[in-house]
Amino acid sequence: MQLTERHREYWRKNVRLTAILLAIWFVVTYVVGFYARELNAISVFGWPLGFYMGAQGSLIIYVVIIFYYANYMNKLDIEYGVAEEDK
Amino acid sequence: MATQTQSQFKQQLKKYYSVYTGGFVGFVILLAIAEQMGLTPKYIGYAFLFATISLYAVIGIMSRTADVAEYYVAGRRVPAFFNGMATGADWMSAASFIGMAGGLYIQGYDGLAFILGWTGGYVLVALFLAPYLRKFGQFTIPDFLGERYGGNIVRSVGVFAAILCSFTYVVAQIYGVGLITSRFTGIEFGVGVFVGLGGILVCSFLGGMRAVTWTQVAQYVILIIAYLLPVVWLSMQITNFPIPQLSYGYALQKVTEREKAITVDPKEIEVRTIFKDKAAAADAKLKDPAAAYAADKAAVDKRLADVKQDKKATPEVVAAAEKSVASFPKDVDEAKKQWAKDKGLAARAVPPRPHAEAFVGKDDAARNTARLNFLALVFCLMVGTAALPHILMRYYTTPSVKEARDSVGWSLFFIFLLYFTAPALAVLVKFDVYTHLVGSSFADLPRWIASWAAVDPTLVSVKDINGDGIVQLAEIVLGQDIIVLATPEIAGLPYVVSGLVAAGGLAAALSTADGLLLTIANALSHDVYYKMLDPHASTQRRLTVAKVLLLVVAAIAATVAAQKPADILFLVSAAFSLAAAGFFPALTLGIFWKRANKWGAILGMVAGVGITFYYMTLSQPWLRELFYGIARSAPVKPEDLWFGISPISAGIFGIPLGFAVIIIVSLLTAAPDKKVQELIEHVRYPHLKGTAARAK
Numbered sequence: 190m191q192l193t194e195r196h197r198e199y200w201r202k203n204v205r206l207t208a209i210l211l212a213i214w215f216v217v218t219y220v221v222g223f224y225a226r227e228l229n230a231i232s233v234f235g236w237p238l239g240f241y242m243g244a245q246g247s248l249i250i251y252v253v254i255i256f257y258y259a260n261y262m263n264k265l266d267i268e269y270g271v272a273e274e275d276k
Numbered sequence: 277m278a279t280q281t282q283s284q285f286k287q288q289l290k291k292y293y294s295v296y297t298g299g300f301v302g303f304v305i306l307l308a309i310a311e312q313m314g315l316t317p318k319y320i321g322y323a324f325l326f327a328t329i330s331l332y333a334v335i336g337i338m339s340r341t342a343d344v345a346e347y348y349v350a351g352r353r354v355p356a357f358f359n360g361m362a363t364g365a366d367w368m369s370a371a372s373f374i375g376m377a378g379g380l381y382i383q384g385y386d387g388l389a390f391i392l393g394w395t396g397g398y399v400l401v402a403l404f405l406a407p408y409l410r411k412f413g414q415f416t417i418p419d420f421l422g423e424r425y426g427g428n429i430v431r432s433v434g435v436f437a438a439i440l441c442s443f444t445y446v447v448a449q450i451y452g453v454g455l456i457t458s459r460f461t462g463i464e465f466g467v468g469v470f471v472g473l474g475g476i477l478v479c480s481f482l483g484g485m486r487a488v489t490w491t492q493v494a495q496y497v498i499l500i501i502a503y504l505l506p507v508v509w510l511s512m513q514i515t516n517f518p519i520p521q522l523s524y525g526y527a528l529q530k531v532t533e534r535e536k537a538i539t540v541d542p543k544e545i546e547v548r549t550i551f552k553d554k555a556a557a558a559d560a561k562l563k564d565p566a567a568a569y570a571a572d573k574a575a576v577d578k579r580l581a582d583v584k585q586d587k588k589a590t591p592e593v594v595a596a597a598e599k600s601v602a603s604f605p606k607d608v609d610e611a612k613k614q615w616a617k618d619k620g621l622a623a624r625a626v627p628p629r630p631h632a633e634a635f636v637g638k639d640d641a642a643r644n645t646a647r648l649n650f651l652a653l654v655f656c657l658m659v660g661t662a663a664l665p666h667i668l669m670r671y672y673t674t675p676s677v678k679e680a681r682d683s684v685g686w687s688l689f690f691i692f693l694l695y696f697t698a699p700a701l702a703v704l705v706k707f708d709v710y711t712h713l714v715g716s717s718f719a720d721l722p723r724w725i726a727s728w729a730a731v732d733p734t735l736v737s738v739k740d741i742n743g744d745g746i747v748q749l750a751e752i753v754l755g756q757d758i759i760v761l762a763t764p765e766i767a768g769l770p771y772v773v774s775g776l777v778a779a780g781g782l783a784a785a786l787s788t789a790d791g792l793l794l795t796i797a798n799a800l801s802h803d804v805y806y807k808m809l810d811p812h813a814s815t816q817r818r819l820t821v822a823k824v825l826l827l828v829v830a831a832i833a834a835t836v837a838a839q840k841p842a843d844i845l846f847l848v849s850a851a852f853s854l855a856a857a858g859f860f861p862a863l864t865l866g867i868f869w870k871r872a873n874k875w876g877a878i879l880g881m882v883a884g885v886g887i888t889f890y891y892m893t894l895s896q897p898w899l900r901e902l903f904y905g906i907a908r909s910a911p912v913k914p915e916d917l918w919f920g921i922s923p924i925s926a927g928i929f930g931i932p933l934g935f936a937v938i939i940i941v942s943l944l945t946a947a948p949d950k951k952v953q954e955l956i957e958h959v960r961y962p963h964l965k966g967t968a969a970r971a972k
Contacts, residue, residue, distance in 0.1 A: 192957060196961065196964075199961070200960055200961075203960075204868075207403045207404070210399070210403060211399075211403060214396065214399045214400075218392060218396050218654060218658075219651055219654075219655075222392070222647075222650065222651050222654065223647065223651065225385065225634035225635070225647075226633075226634050226635060226643075226647075229632060229633065229634060233525075234525045235525025235526050235528060235529045236525040236528060236632075237528075237632045239385070239632075239634055240385055240388075240528075240632040240634070241525075243385060243388035243391065243392055243634075244388055244391060244696065244699035244700075245521065245696050245699070247392060247396065248391070248392075248395050248396075248692050248695060248696050249692075249696075251395055251396050251398065251399050251688060251692075252685065252688050252689055252692055254399050254402075255398060255399060255402040255684050255685040255688055256682075256685040258402055258403060258681065259402070259678075259681035259682045259684070259685050262407070262681055263678050263681065263682075266677075266678065266962050266963075270965075271961045271962055271963050271964065272678070272962060272963060273676045273677060273678060273962050273963045274963065
């Protein structure tokens with residue numbers, strides 16, 4: 190079937206969100222990892238920050254990214270009329 | 277069951293698994309009572325081994341099926357939450373369960389590469405793969421490649437890559453099963469391997485994916501209870517707070533203080549000096565082995581002659597001198613081996629590594645290389661996670677695209693529960709060792725040291741090197757696995773908890789092995805046999821072939837594992853780089869770039885895997901010996917490495933090359949036809965009204 194302009198918009202929004210979330214993923218993994226030594230100078234509740242991010246902080250952000258993406262997309266499906274019918 | 281709605285099914289599952297969890301907790305409490313009444317550790321080990329394996333067998337038999345969709349993808353009705361649990365168990369291997377905390381104990385910050393890599397990869401799964409693969413909705417990963425790029429060549433390359441990475445991985449899991457069963461029940465390693473094999477086959481043989489899914493959920497419940505319980509207890513003792521993940525910052529501060537004290541402690545320095553001198557002496561002898569051997573031999577002979585002459589020498593002194601003559605190396609080669617080992621003691625002559633410090637190195641250049649390798653490893657593990665077929669396959673089993681998206685979230689959540697506990701466990705155990713064990717007297721060493729040293733001397737050894745009767749940190753050697761294994765005893769819990777930990781490790785190994793075996797057998801039975809050799813095969817025949825292949829692959833993997841292959845750990849890590857370079861570019865470009873075509877994919881996959889493997893042969897001692905005949909003991913020189921990258925992260929070269937080749941070759945050759953374009957649109961939208969491509 191021919192895709193409508195609305196379909197294309199849905200896909201553009203999806204790609205944009207994917208890119209934004211990927212950028213966050215990149216920053217909390219690689220930028221934070223790159224500066225781990227410097228971040229370790231900052232202490233948060235007893236943890237050096239660089240260590241804390243690698244052991245816990247970044248992981249929490251990953252979980253949030255995935256659930257946020259799932260929720261956003263599930264809503265976008267309905268908004269653009271491409272959601273699956275309930276079984 | 278057929279008339280049941282999805283929500284009724286979900287309610288029922290919740291009920292079953294709640295009852296099951298309660299039952300399991302009850303079973304552990306019963307065993308604890310039995311222990312108080314005198315049940316010996318050996319029988320507690322047996323009870324856990326047989327109770328859990330029979331439990332998996334019951335689920336396996338109840339889930340038997342003769343339906344193709346049930347066998348390959350569990351009927352596509354696994355709710356997001358439960359698929360998340362199953363993926364968690366599928367994902368967390370024996371190495372995650374038993375070895376991860378130990379790795380963090382030994383490597384400190386640098387060990388976090390595994391924590392980050394093995395969780396962050398799910399972001400890639402969620403954003404790039406899971407929803408689209410679910411919409412595609414076939415049975416295997418090579419299925420998608422074959423359909424998207426067209427032709428059997430792509431499918432075959434996919435099958436080959438899937439088997440290559442899954443097989444090395446499954447061998448490691450079966451090896452882990454053998455190790456755990458033999459450690460906890462005392463049965464021989466080889467027998468343990470085959471007991472484990474039985475445990476794996478009862479889950480998957482009759483019911484394929486359906487049976488594997490429901491046993492994996494059960495296995496997740498056991499493994500997470502087994503992992504968390506001892507850590508919570510230990511945390512209560514050390515920090516007076518039951519949530520170790522929130523409170524170990526305090527323990528980390530104390531550990532850092534102790535590290536500083538231990539570094540300058542005179543007794544510690546004394547022990548380190550002994551090691552340093554011994555290593556230096558061995559190094560000197562290795563420069564001229566023949567002369568050193570003759571001199572040493574003359575010395576022990578002379579000593580024996582002297583004490584025999586000496587009237588005042590006690591019989592013990594004579595016996596000792598006789599023993600050193602008798603145990604003296606028979607020839608120069610044997611002596612060289614001993615000296616090489618002594619030379620290795622130099623590694624123990626260094627002060628403790630600061631736990632939280634990132635990228636330890638002697639100068640800026642060394643630190644930068646360490647950082648580069650850390651980031652490269654994280655990248656390879658992440659992309660590899662998003663490319664391992666046994667994980668991606670799990671997202672075929674959810675009822676809808678929506679649930680596939682949610683399910684990745686639940687998967688990571690359940691994995692996260694264990695992975696953010698492991699660094700806490702490492703720090704808490706380190707706290708205990710640095711503050712209680714170090715400085716205690718050899719006369720009253722804790723019991724776990726002797727009991728685990730008896731099971732396997734590589735796990736733990738504590739020897740009074742400087743003879744002062746006090747334990748110094750430099751005198752303690754802890755193997756990676758001991759951290760998790762000994763935690764219950766360090767926390768002062770009864771043996772039943774140790775048995776529980778063993779059952780958890782077993783569950784982790786069995787569940788991963790199941791997922792992997794199924795991946796291999798399905799690639800062979802579905803992609804090779806049904807899609808390529810006999811597309812008209814009947815349902816019954818397809819399932820028979822699938823089950824026979826499952827048995828054959830399992831038997832081969834167990835046979836390989838029983839040989840205790842060397843370098844198994846390297847092979848497992850290599851699987852991530854290979855999977856990352858082989859699958860990830862072709863899969864993601866297949867969804868996000870309509871122009872990617874068949875030849876681009878074929879050459880891209882071959883180039884990615886090729887360069888990754890080639891770099892490994894250049895830089896990994898064992899592969900180097902295999903391919904170029906360079907002795908394994910010869911050191912890998914810095915100039916052999918590209919940018920100082922270690923072989924485990926070889927995918928850092930293969931992944932970008934794979935992308936580049938697919939893009940360049942695709943642009944140089946014709947665009948894919950209309951049917952493929954429609955397939956791509958089909959997978960991009962959860963539901964397109966009236967799509968032709970949907971018909972299948």
